Amino acid sequence: MKKQPIWTPSPERVERSNLMRFMRLVNERHRSRFSSYGELYDWSVSEIASFWADFWDFLGIIASKRYDSVVDDPGRMPGARWFEGARLNFAENLLRYRDDRTAIVSGTESGELSRLSYAELYAAVARVAQALRRAGIGPGDRVAALLPNLPETVIAMLAATSVGATWSSCSPDFGTQGVVDRFGQIGPRVLFATDGYRYGGKEFDIRDRLAEIVERIPEIEQVVLVPQLVDDGGSGGVPRSTTWRDFTSGTAGSDLSFAQLPASHPLYIMYSSGTTGPPKCMVQGAAGILMQQLKELVLHTDLTRDDTILYLTTCGWMMWNWLVTSLAVGATIVLYEGHPFHPDPGVLWRLAADEGITVFGTSARYLANLQRTLPWPGRHFDITRLRAVLSTGSPLSEETFRYVYREVKNDLQLASISGGTDLNGCFALGNPIGAVYPGELQCRGLGMAVEVYDAKGEPVVGEGGELVCRASFPSMPLYFWNDPDGSKYRRAYFEKFPGVWTHGDWCTLTETGSMIIHGRSDATLNPGGVRIGSAELYRLMETFPEVADSLAVGQRWEGDERVILFLKLAGGELSEDLQERIRRAIKEQLSPRHVPAKILAVADIPYTRNMKKVELAVRQTIHGEPVPNREALANPEALELFRDLKELQS
Template sequence: MGAWMTGWVPVEEAQITDFARYASSRVGRDLTGGYRTLWEWSVQDLDGFWSAVWDYFGLPARREGRPALATEAMPGSVWFPGSTLNYAAEVFRGRDDAATAVISVTEDGAPAELSWGELRRQVGSVAASLAALGVSSGDRVVGYLPNSAEAIVAFLATASLGAIWAGCGLDYVGSAAQARFAQLSPVVLITATRSRHGGRVIERSADVAALRAGLSTLAATVVVDDPDSVPGAIPWSSITGGDSLPPVSVPFDHPLWILFSSGTTGRPKGIVHGHGGVVLEQLKHSAFHQDLRAGDRILWYTTPSWMLWNSLVGALLVGATAVCYDGSPAFGRPDALWELAARLRVNTLGTSPGYLASCRKADVRLSDHDLSALVRLGVTGSTFPADLHLWAEHELGPRVQVVSSSGGTDVVTAFASAAPTTPVWAGELSAPCLGVALDSLGPNGESVRDTVGELVVRRPMPSMPLRFWNDPDDVRYRAAYFDTFPDVWRHGDWTTITDRGSVVIHGRSDATLNRHGVRMGSSDIYGPVEELPEIAEALVVGVEQGDGGYWMPLFVTLIEGESLDDPVRQRILAAIRQGASARHVPDEIIAAPGIPHTRTGKKLEVPVKRLLRGEDPEVDPGSVDQPALLDWYRQIRPPMREG
């Protein structure tokens, strides 16, 4: 398949090349022949690879003679039996107390820095305070918080006790937070009552009150900003200045946190991950794929509602500085996020294709900012069109590696991404990640290349879920990933793995466009349509009808001042014919007041498809950025066929 190789020149020396030499000396074979050589070994010898990762990073001594992977099963794999560690302890091991660990920034305030020494002190004090409130190993502590240093402190304190963390941001209304947290029977709620976004103060006192009322198991509520507004609450300041409690060692598979699915297919599922699997995976990804080092600064635009917040926190494991921004990336100006990255001398910046597209349409010039510290731009959250990739590289120059990645909350990491030693093709992900036995399967379960197939993982990863919360006998867990191909993880994405090993993501396989028996991912339509200057965003679905018909509407939102007249319609149709497929020209183009998304920015293709069929969308309204839009789509009906 055609692709554009970018101007990025892979480096010859990075942490991944040092690890390749280290692993070569351990296994007695040369693994320094390039990324493909290292990846193939990493998925063929899971025991050798993950043992080498453990020892390379100096994790606690392992039980002599015990394998890294004692039982290979999905689900049910057993990793590092008998080994103990603690996520929080690994975050603080070997740190320079005087160096900066966390920088917090809001729309209306100056950056606030937290040193490693102060972070350690606060985490220890909050852990002691939580223990005094009755929190013990296995108990749940939940956070309803903005992206801030307090959220990181609260999580690390919880983890240090062996308690289990779950969080979501103030972008969620209280009912959406309750739909998640009430499943967990939490002991303590740590919350804020307000945040800012787009220049507006978002007041959440009423949401906090409703949330507390719906959590009958709470023993205490801690408020980080305005405790007087929450009756009976404990001020954050009173739990951060006392005695300190050090982290306790826990088994490798002891639960660390519970992340929630988006809630677009019913009640949000609680996905349980363990200390050991997350530590290993985040060390591997931060060091080898992102090449993060002690002192580097990483700013990923996210909230605690999204697994990328957990990945941002994971950068602390390699000693990097986490920059927590709470606010709009376009506050006051469309390039506000770039201005912030320049001002804070950020080395790795993470954002979404949607934000980049808005910058391009606003004619943002990145050369207006001093981004000389930036070495890597990470892009994820939705598919990343080739033309948008090339725009970003043109603006930043080939010195900055523009990296697309794809993974999920399910494994709290990426399945495919890049490394500093890999070439980059616009519109593609450079390679499967180390330790990820990625494959693409055709309809009969056969491996396929250079054609669209189902994205699967053939062998276990240590960060795969321990289980789903309240899922006896793993019934929902197995149904989520293993019903289609037994013993193989099916993720639910359409993908193409090229003969050179790069990866293309086409969108969710449950939202496939199947016109005349020819399958296409929705993202293949979005690329050429959303490139048009009149179009702000698009959503396409294929609706199977009871009489055997197939209706494929395209919904578009237009930029201010534009209308969906006939010339615009013709430009849309021409863009799809020339940039995607003449077979997948939509039956109808409809101007919409907006495109509904999850709170993490994913388009609600499947719920909209259900609405157009007159069915229940099976979506938690609290998971939707604009819930009222669902009512608009509910009124749309497929045209009646003649005869």
């Protein structure tokens, strides 16, 4: 039976999309006749330099000097050089608008709102940039932040990158060791930090933790406090600190000079999750990040100046960086700080209704929880302007796709997107001119030569394999910090298939060019030597109202591997009847190989701080192996629930 779309854009919506405008530009320049996304995609990966050159012009990138070449050799990975000869500034491109339209709306779980216009944002960035220059900060320096999702965080990032400093951030819920593991490697000279934060109706004072962090990172010369709990003008016992107010005193809001830097100038330092060892510090270049993220926002999300975009994220997740780049389009970005279900599950939907949010970004886990706690958001709130919902962090189940169209809004683009912190962007994501099919990511990203390889390194369609990218792309890390010979970088992506980026996702490329993500490659289950994706089990578990969350791992057993399924229950006990219904559903809807040998109830499921289940850490725990860097987890205490389980000894 031919698969049926759950949504198709109207001809009017297709025609006025940014993607069609770009396609018309390409056709005019190259005398081509592309009319479909597939045709444009194939061209974009066969003529990589032409694609990115056309997109540079389509965006109107602000640069004091144009590039001499787009890319020297797209087949060289790693090591291809992008936009050589160009001189530009990332912050200047994000601050191209300086009018009275709203740039930032900031909301909290208490319902408080604040706003900044583009003119006010520009002035605020100018003041902080002058203060940074006064402190001697310039190109080559690192500036870091331990802040909630606030306007001040955006302002500090733009100020730091305007003077040529390299930016890095963590959210304040990170533990001491987690912060030191990250910032301790890169040695920031200035740290923007908070005294605490509010979450779920509670206050969390981090001043003691902050003081220890500063003592353990001697490179920090200046701490700039952005108080959230106690605004008494004091340091709160934090060494080498001053307040935001005092740091910016005596500066003006008009003189903002943007350092003109090479395209490959280090913009961000991002971090791997750190669940298998100390976090890797990935250095990313200014032009590459600007181009990649704007491609995803403008072409794949169809973002314009008339949009209001929210992404539920913290400053420790790459989606924060992705959201903030929306400023370059002139859209209004909505920052939300707090628990997304406090004081009730409707908190974000009230914000969406009140602010006329058009693009609502979140995680698959949020949508699954919303399905249980707020079954009919579209009936309770006026979300007439909402036209797109984005989901990432983990695969989105078919049932959740149907829930969104049935109970949120039946006329929107639901784009499940997938990529990584490594590239600060996506390999597969939304297509505004294409149909949406339940459980599928609409397309591979333009300019991204994404394939699925089998174990022999051959491309396959319609069967599971490794997600790879066979050609260079602009937002690849420039290098890893403290990796002088590049060995860590090569080992992370290029060992399995030399010269090809192997991302670590197990997925299927369909005949129509869409993608299905089955889970992380290192978390795939292998009973009897047949690899199956854990995400398939999770999708099915979401159809059981008794199950709040689930996690599946492979346990070494009698020379083979058996599947263990852990369930966090929504209430009640794990009855024999429920276990039998689950086993029967798995056998009938997936396969007999998916049927778990054991089904066990646990009180919690461990996650990373960017909302990803940590199957590998649980697998290590049930085998009695050490789990390095537990600080990388949002709830590391949950791992103890899986230790020395008697049920797994027989």
